Amino acid sequence: MKADDVKVIGVCGAGTMGAGIAQQAAISGYEVTVLDVDDAAWTRGLGIITKGLDRMLAREKITQGQKDAVLARISYTTDAAGLAVADYVIEAVFEEYEVKKELFGRLESSCRPEVVFATNTSSISITEIAAATARPDRVVGMHFFNPVPVMKLVEVIPALQTAPETVELATELTGRLGKTAVACQDTPGFVVNRILIPMMIDAARVFEAGVASAEDIDTAMKLGANLPMGPLELMDFTGVDIAYHVGNVLYEYTKEQRFSPPTIMRKMIKAGHLGRKTGKGFYDYAGKA
Ligand SMILES: NC(=O)c1ccc[n+]([C@@H]2O[C@H](COP(=O)([O-])OP(=O)(O)OC[C@H]3O[C@@H](n4cnc5c(N)ncnc54)[C@H](O)[C@@H]3O)[C@@H](O)[C@H]2O)c1
Known part of the structure; x- marks a missing residue:
């Protein structure tokens, strides 16, 4: 399959990432x-x-006509058979190996054999996911x-089994989605999170x-290291619980101390100080939109 053959993109999961990927793909001209899993998830996803x-419209990055056209290019299904039309699949369901494995098992019989299964996992080995499918060279x-x-x-990560054509297609498609691809080995945290x-x-600490x-x-980090956002602001934005979880996953894989979160983060989680989403983290967001 070549990038020109991809007209319809199947996106699994209508959560934070799936909704964003669906939006970006539709903006880039894809069906x-x-x-x-259910209509409630789609209602949330469509809301995102x-x-x-609407934010793009308000900033005059798109017109009302473009917004309507983008929405018209996005459809929704709860049945894996609905992805029979997909030329390329991007998975963004829960970060659980068993959930992803079960989903790809169902997609196997719905999707054409040449269709690539891309996964947006942050912490599960791509090689392990590929091994759970009947098309490891196309994962x-x-x-x-x-x-x-x-x-x-977009970090593009081949599994040990991935065919070079699959990597080429993922890289080309990343460009067509308006993003920059960085090639990266299948290692915990890839480049950015590592x-x-x-x-x-x-x-x-x-x-x-x-x-x-x-x-x-x-x-100090903004003015001294020229970062656009300080690391604690960023953790509040990401979620203290998410950073804690990812840190622990990376620590489990590598046993490198630098990934092991300090006690303060565990205490903040226990207190519900998860960052922006709970109104308090390293900063207080009470009363702020
Ligand atoms: N949130 C982030 O910042 C981020 C960044 C990069 C990668 N990721 C990865 O993206 C993936 C999704 O993360 P998210 O934050 O969007 O999660 P999320 O919880 O917001 O959304 C997950 C969605 O998947 C759906 N889902 C669960 N099981 C399903 C199934 N069997 N079939 C179809 N849909 C199913 C859920 O109903 C939900 O709508 C994860 O693998 C995560 O590691 C997340």
Whole structure:
């Protein structure tokens, strides 16, 4: 399959990432069919997409006509058979190996044999996912970043079994989706999280040690390292619980201390201080939109 042959993209999961990927694919001119478990999930997913498009409309990045055309290109199904029309599949369901394995098992009989299964997993080995399918040479990691319509990077990760044509197609498609592809080995954290998660965790350690306030740590890193966002602000944005979980997953794989989250993060999670989503993390968001 060549990139020119891809007209319909199947997206599995209508959550944060799936909705973003569906929006981006439809903006890029693809027909999109989204698969999720029930109508409630789709209502949420469509809400994310509509909000994303409304934001673009407000910033005059698209017109009302373009917004309507994008929405008209996106359809939805709860049945794996609905992805029979897909020329390429991108999976963004829950981060659980068994869930992904079961889903790809169902897709195997619905999707044509030449169709590539791309997975957006952040922490599961692509090689392990590929091994669970009957088409391991056509499985590849495509790791998008949140929010998908804004973030320009996709890490393209071949499994040990992935055919070079599959990597080429994923890379070409990434470009056609308006993103930049970075080739990356199938290792825990790939490139970005392998560097970013320890940085955020280290910032939490510096905070825990009382070296400086959260504001001063972020100001130091923004002005001193020229980062657009401080590491603690970023952790509040990502979710302290997410950074904690990913850190622990990376630690389990590597046993490298730099991935192991400090006690302060565990305490914050217990207290419900998860960041922006709960109104409090390293910063207080009470009363802020
Ligand atoms: N959130 C992020 O910042 C981020 C970034 C990069 C990659 N990822 C990865 O993307 C994937 C999705 O993450 P998310 O944050 O969008 O999760 P999410 O919880 O927001 O959405 C997951 C969606 O998958 C659906 N789903 C679950 N099981 C399904 C099944 N069997 N068939 C079809 N749909 C199913 C759920 O109903 C839900 O709508 C994960 O693998 C995650 O590791 C997340």
